[in-house]
Amino acid sequence: MSAIEKNTTSLLGLSKKDLETFFTNAGEKPYRAKQVQEWIFQQRVQEISEMTNLSAPLRERLSAEFHLSDMTHVETKGSADTTRKFLFRLHDGRYVETVFIPASKGLNGRQSDRKTICVSSQVGCAFGCKFCASGLAGFTRNLSAAEIVGQMMMVEKITGDTINNIVFMGMGEPLANIKNLIQSLEIITSHWGLNIGARHITVSTSGLAPAIKKLAEFPVPIRLAISLHGATDDVRDLIMPVNKKWQIKELFESLHYWRKHKKQKISLEYILIQGVNDSMEQASILAKRAKGINAKVNLIPYNTVEGLDWVRPSEEVCYAFRDIIAGAGINTTLRLEKGHDINAACGQLRLKKETAEGIIPAPVKAGR
Ligand code: SF4
Numbered sequence: 001m002s003a004i005e006k007n008t009t010s011l012l013g014l015s016k017k018d019l020e021t022f023f024t025n026a027g028e029k030p031y032r033a034k035q036v037q038e039w040i041f042q043q044r045v046q047e048i049s050e051m052t053n054l055s056a057p058l059r060e061r062l063s064a065e066f067h068l069s070d071m072t073h074v075e076t077k078g079s080a081d082t083t084r085k086f087l088f089r090l091h092d093g094r095y096v097e098t099v100f101i102p103a104s105k106g107l108n109g110r111q112s113d114r115k116t117i118c119v120s121s122q123v124g125c126a127f128g129c130k131f132c133a134s135g136l137a138g139f140t141r142n143l144s145a146a147e148i149v150g151q152m153m154m155v156e157k158i159t160g161d162t163i164n165n166i167v168f169m170g171m172g173e174p175l176a177n178i179k180n181l182i183q184s185l186e187i188i189t190s191h192w193g194l195n196i197g198a199r200h201i202t203v204s205t206s207g208l209a210p211a212i213k214k215l216a217e218f219p220v221p222i223r224l225a226i227s228l229h230g231a232t233d234d235v236r237d238l239i240m241p242v243n244k245k246w247q248i249k250e251l252f253e254s255l256h257y258w259r260k261h262k263k264q265k266i267s268l269e270y271i272l273i274q275g276v277n278d279s280m281e282q283a284s285i286l287a288k289r290a291k292g293i294n295a296k297v298n299l300i301p302y303n304t305v306e307g308l309d310w311v312r313p314s315e316e317v318c319y320a321f322r323d324i325i326a327g328a329g330i331n332t333t334l335r336l337e338k339g340h341d342i343n344a345a346c347g348q349l350r351l352k353k354e355t356a357e358g359i360i361p362a363p364v365k366a367g368r
Pocket of ligand 1: 128
């Protein structure tokens with residue numbers, strides 16, 4: 001019988017304190033928690049039976065209540081620039097995507113040692129940003145902390161690489177799953193867990209203002225990226241339905257709150273869409289907003305999404321837009337997205353798979 005059929009809990013999603021409580025309640029010494037977490041996060045064992053410094057009866061007891069990962073690797077798509085996207089099957093037959101972006105040459109031509117993964121936080125998404133495949137089929141469920149942590153461990157196992165940079169920019173709105181997000185961040189950043197520096201972790205949100213404030217109070221120096229995509233409410237409303245609930249004023253109030261708690265610069269992400277948000281007027285307003293919170297601006301020319309029919313602006317327009325913001329003294333990047341040829345925009349691979357298997361109906365074109 002598999003761990004999933006036994007309906008046990010994944011050890012990957014437990015904090016040190018959770019495990020210590022388990023062992024204390026079981027009449028064992030709390031240091032057993034440290035031993036178990038060393039097997040999981042350092043030795044990377046695949047089975048509880050491999051934890052040989054625990055007695056056989058204790059391993060049996062642990063196995064009765066817990067399992068390790070319950071994700072299965074089903075597909076990899078790699079692109080010419082070596083960005084790879086992995087599709088994982090979850091215990092309930094749903095799918096989740098994780099993108100691995102290995103080291104590449106930086107602007108100065110030097111090799112970067114950065115190995116990034118873009119993790120998902122939900123199956124599907126309820127927020128329906130108009131450029132995004134994840135929103136096309138709606139929301140299914142939150143990922144557990146174990147499923148968030150598990151993505152990183154699976155990618156390291158498959159690639160043999162050590163990940164040192166994490167972005168929560170995959171499928172789902174991380175701040176709509178804030179409890180599991182914070183639990184996973186604790187596991188990822190702790191010395192007893194994956195031990196990744198918080199400064200190398202970026203959480204990206206569509207702009208859930210109250211949750212931004214809550215995350216600001218989580219006491220580790222993670223970074224924050226905002227999917228802005230419109231500098232005024234009328235333009236942002238066209239792209240980000242979330243803006244109807246938390247308009248730009250409230251969003252920026254939460255960003256001021258964030259700045260009081262964290263030193264790291266906020267990034268404003270802005271997908272440039274022809275004729276929608278690429279006017280020079282939007283660029284000027286965006287520059288002012290960025291200046292007000294001392295933010296960086298990342299400009300991303302629109303990436304074609306099957307089922308959506310927006311188009312990317314000409315390079316000339318992209319550069320002109322960038323020059324206005326950079327000219328105002330804002331740290332600005334204009335990047336040609338990696339993984340364009342592997343459906344790297346969040347949610348596209350999972351959408352294809354679940355549609356092919358009849359789990360979700362074929363997406364309809366989003367109207368605007
Ligand atoms: S961009 Fe993020 S928040 Fe918006 S629909 Fe896609 S997954 Fe959801």
